[in-house]
Amino acid sequence: MGVSLSFIGATTEELDRAEKDPSRAHEYLDELYDDDTSTRGRPHGDPDRAWAGLQFLLDAADVDLDFLMDGSVILEDGTLFGWSAEQIESVARQLRATPWERMAAHYDPERMTKNEVYPNTWGFDPEGELDWLEHTYEELIAFFTAAAEGGYGAFMTFSF
Numbered sequence: 001m002g003v004s005l006s007f008i009g010a011t012t013e014e015l016d017r018a019e020k021d022p023s024r025a026h027e028y029l030d031e032l033y034d035d036d037t038s039t040r041g042r043p044h045g046d047p048d049r050a051w052a053g054l055q056f057l058l059d060a061a062d063v064d065l066d067f068l069m070d071g072s073v074i075l076e077d078g079t080l081f082g083w084s085a086e087q088i089e090s091v092a093r094q095l096r097a098t099p100w101e102r103m104a105a106h107y108d109p110e111r112m113t114k115n116e117v118y119p120n121t122w123g124f125d126p127e128g129e130l131d132w133l134e135h136t137y138e139e140l141i142a143f144f145t146a147a148a149e150g151g152y153g154a155f156m157t158f159s160f
Contacts, residue, residue, distance in 0.1 A: 003160040005051040009043040010153035045143025050136040052118035060106030083154040092148035
């Protein structure tokens with residue numbers, strides 16, 4: 001399974017409820033993910049294990065987004081964060097303004113392997129891994145854009 005990251009759109013009320021009662025936050029998430037009908041119309045994105053590779057490229061391209069530092073901590077164990085609608089809108093603008101080519105210019109499998117960028121598979125199939133990052137980046141832009149257009153904030157889960 002590994003270390004993964006995912007987002008699901010959340011209303012301001014849902015985020016407030018989880019922040020006020022973190023002990024029930026997983027219960028709120030379970031309600032959102034309960035079945036396919038509960039996410040109907042709800043934007044969700046799943047960078048999964050590609051998040052660290054994308055973070056490496058975002059940092060190198062000077063894009064001000066930090067998956068593990070942005071948002072507000074809901075659970076002190078670092079597994080659940082809340083992102084406000086304003087943060088989602090800001091990130092959506094930044095990502096739409098950052099074409100994949102700008103990110104890909106910083107792809108360096110040797111350096112990423114040397115720096116042990118998770119999941120540290122960059123040297124096995126460099127072109128395949130680059131394609132994986134591009135596909136995931138496009139999905140991330142789609143999530144943030146849809147969430148921003150819907151006026152959503154988001155829950156971000158970080159599992160390890």
